[in-house]
Amino acid sequence: xxxxxxxxxxxxxxxxxxxxxxxxxxxxxxxxxxxxxxxxxxxxxxxxxxxxxxxxxxxxxxxxxxxxxxxxxxxxxxxxxxxxx
Amino acid sequence: xxxxxxxxxxxxxxxxxxxxxxxxxxxxxxxxxxxxxxxxxxxxxxxxxxxxxxxxxxxxxxxxxxxxxxxxxxxxxxxxxxxxxxxxxxxxxxxxxxxxxxxxxxxxxxxxxxxxxxxxxxxxxxxxxxxxxxxxxxxxxxxxxxxxxxxxxxxxxxxxxxxxxxxxxxxxxxxxxxxxxxxxxxxxxxxxxxxxxx
Numbered sequence: 694x695x696x697x698x699x700x701x702x703x704x705x706x707x708x709x710x711x712x713x714x715x716x717x718x719x720x721x722x723x724x725x726x727x728x729x730x731x732x733x734x735x736x737x738x739x740x741x742x743x744x745x746x747x748x749x750x751x752x753x754x755x756x757x758x759x760x761x762x763x764x765x766x767x768x769x770x771x772x773x774x775x776x777x778x
Numbered sequence: 779x780x781x782x783x784x785x786x787x788x789x790x791x792x793x794x795x796x797x798x799x800x801x802x803x804x805x806x807x808x809x810x811x812x813x814x815x816x817x818x819x820x821x822x823x824x825x826x827x828x829x830x831x832x833x834x835x836x837x838x839x840x841x842x843x844x845x846x847x848x849x850x851x852x853x854x855x856x857x858x859x860x861x862x863x864x865x866x867x868x869x870x871x872x873x874x875x876x877x878x879x880x881x882x883x884x885x886x887x888x889x890x891x892x893x894x895x896x897x898x899x900x901x902x903x904x905x906x907x908x909x910x911x912x913x914x915x916x917x918x919x920x921x922x923x924x925x926x927x928x929x930x931x932x933x934x935x936x937x938x939x940x941x942x943x944x945x946x947x948x949x950x951x952x953x954x955x956x957x958x959x960x961x962x963x964x965x966x967x968x969x970x971x972x973x974x975x976x
Contacts, residue, residue, distance in 0.1 A: 713910070727870045728807070732907035733877025734914060734956070740874045741957040752874060753782055753959065762871035 697747075697775060698768055704742045708735055722765040729764065749774050783962045784873050788839040788851055788883060789970045795840050796827055798847060802868030810928070811866070811905045813935075839969070841865070841880060848872050851880055853888070855898070860939075861888055862898040875960045881911050882949075882960075883967050889945040896939045903934040912938050915952060 694702075702720070709716045709730060716730035726736060744750040751757070751774035761767040791799065800823045802808055809815045818826075830838055835857040841849040849867040865880040888897045899917065901908045902925055912919075921937035953961040 725870050732910060733875060737875035737878060737957045737960055756782055760871045760873050
């Protein structure tokens, strides 16, 4: 597991606790973000939390044609944005 | 910093979008949170659309994100002072916070019409995401009814009401509690073909 993936998983756990959500276990590569246990507010909070932790937000910094659906796709756009820094 | 906040548009359901909406409606992710959790037959869906055309009490919008259809927002009881709404995200690859945009749009749209006093909603008790969202937006839970069984467990139907005269004051307060991108996106919500028949 990369450091970035670890940070994302930690942020997901943190946001789930803050927003009183229960993450599904396990969250694997194909887990849909809308079914990972975070609701729409939790998902938006996750992106805000990651912006604080990582210093960037791919959802505002990248032109994304199709937004991520799965955990792997979510990780992918963070990797892409990190590589662009 | 470059910002890329999507545009959100609500467009009255067109015949060309019927198949897409039918596929969404019959997906297990959507069906499980419906009052009627059985699949809808295509003919039944088409008949529903035909009925919708002549019905001034209902309006059914497709939710577009950067012109791409991703979900629905529907209103009923529009011929009363207390319309009711429902919604879902049909697609899963959506901007983070898209569900909040639906919640905001429903209140913005109905509160902009002076003939309405309250916006009502019904949510099944196991739909935690929708129940929580209504609480964040400060809906009042006004009733609870026995629903039926879901996955072998009993559930209730929670009834919510929102007093629309409170929305203009509460809107900014609620937006400040949400991630900042939501407020940016909220400024770009547009309804096409507003209720011109009223």
